Amino acid sequence: MKQQQQQQQKLFLIATFIFFLSSPTFTDGAGILSRIFDRTITASGNNHLSSGNSSSKYLTRDALWFNQTLDHFSPYDHRQFRQRYYEFLDHFRAPDGPIFLKICGESECGGISNDYLAVLAKKFEAAVVSPEHRYYGKSSPFKSLTTENLRFLSSKQALFDLAVFRDYYQKSLNARFNRTAADNPWFVFGASYSGALSAWFRLKFPHLTCGSLASSGVVLAVYNFTEFDQQIGESAGPECKSVLQEITHLVEERLASNANELKSLFGALELKIDGDFMYFLADAAAIANAYAIYVKEYYVKSFGANVETYNQQHLKNTAVNDDSADRLWWFQVCTEVAYFQVAPSNDSIRSSKVDTRYHLDLCKNVFGEGIYPDVDATNLYYGGTDIAGSKIVFSNGSQDPWRHASKQTSSPEMPSYIISCHNCGHGTDLRGCPQSPLVIEGDASNCSSPDAVHKVRQQIIEHIDLWLSQCRSSGRSSM
DSSP: OHHHHHHHHHHHHHHHHHHHHHTTSOSSTTHHHHHHHHHHHHHHOOSOOOTTOTTOSEEEOOOEEEEEESOTTOSSOOOEEEEEEEEEOTTOOTTTSOEEEEOOOSSOOOSEEOSHHHHHHHHHTOEEEEEOOTTSTTOOSOSBOOTTGGGGOSHHHHHHHHHHHHHHHHHHHHHHTTOSSOOOOEEEEEETHHHHHHHHHHHHOGGGOSOEEEETOOOSOEEEOTHHHHHHHHHHOHHHHHHHHHHHHHHHHHHHHOHHHHHHHTTOTTOOSHHHHHHHHHHHTOOSHHHHHHIIIIIIIITOOOGGGGOHHHHTOOBOSTTHHHHHHHHHIIIIIEEEOOOOSSSOSSOTTSSHHHHHHHHHHHHOTTOOOOHHHHHHHHOGGGOOOSSEEEEEETTOGGGGGSOOSOOSSSOEEEEOSTTOOTTHHHHOSSSSSOOGGGOOTTSSOHHHHHHHHHHHHHHHHHHHHHHHHTTTTOO
């Protein structure tokens, strides 16, 4: 009995390590984490926030609205929809201070979270504004999310949204301070998918921002993303990796002999498709009898993961509700970026059931015939990791599997930094450690090497300072 308990404790520690390593890097992009992250801070910060309350999970949750164009690429379609946004002006040096545009990504945007950007805003005396991504949260153009209605959901449309919002907000700010034709210096921030949007915004609209921070910015669309599992195995170490591989094998055996009993053990009986179930377990990184309680009590109940997220029947739901983000992000996955986290041909942790065919069948099953990710077109449009931009700073955590879809090579115009520590994962520069739930002001004290985080943050500060100064000296922010 004692030996069994020790083995369970060992497996639990391995699971916890792998879970926090990969928790911001879930199967459908970082989408699940973003939604869990948002639900976590919403639950703990529901009250409206007073100015200067550094212990609050949000800087503000007071929503504002404006009219956004539905289709930026049609000269004939002039329909609009209401898009939600937020502003935080407590540190703003009015009227000519910088404006930090924080991009909300693939989840509901419940406010401006109090991460490391709050520290930067105070340092640079900047306003912070944050628009919600089209279709997500309260910014849905349609009352039904049919595949036909989702045709305006793309990164290209989202980038144009940001440009239109930037123009709208600058004009409203000028009106507020009785200025004419003034242009504040702008700087754009984003993490994960929104980190990619941040880089792409500077690429496509360089005249509208002095620079961008692409925190864990996944700028490379990847069809078969085998590097994801390879990074997990490398970060786990040989012993942990071996245990996880053995457990995956045992689960596959039990799945073949008594699937319902096994799924019930994990509280996932509704996942009728075995591939969905194995995806769920791969994201939990906890797959054995000893982990069943851990998965149900911690990964699902405490951390906020939802079994339904992995259920293709759930993903078919076209109603606009609190869980719509699952369907919405999968649509973007199935049309633009893929990030199919398939099992490598050799030495994989992930089940072989989670293969390319599984993903393509999911896209077809959920959205219909003809829906598949045109990865080549996406990379041709943006450049992938050969992005030909300027004044974009990339930052990645050394243990983050998603860094393999980001730009990791530095150049004078696009510096790239790796934050090296044992628990430096997705968005560490903005979120600190662990990456979820929210760490106030992105405090790095819980990172295994706070100095590594501080060093990269100082370099980011120097780039922001330089590029804002160059904006001012060029007259772009003058009256």
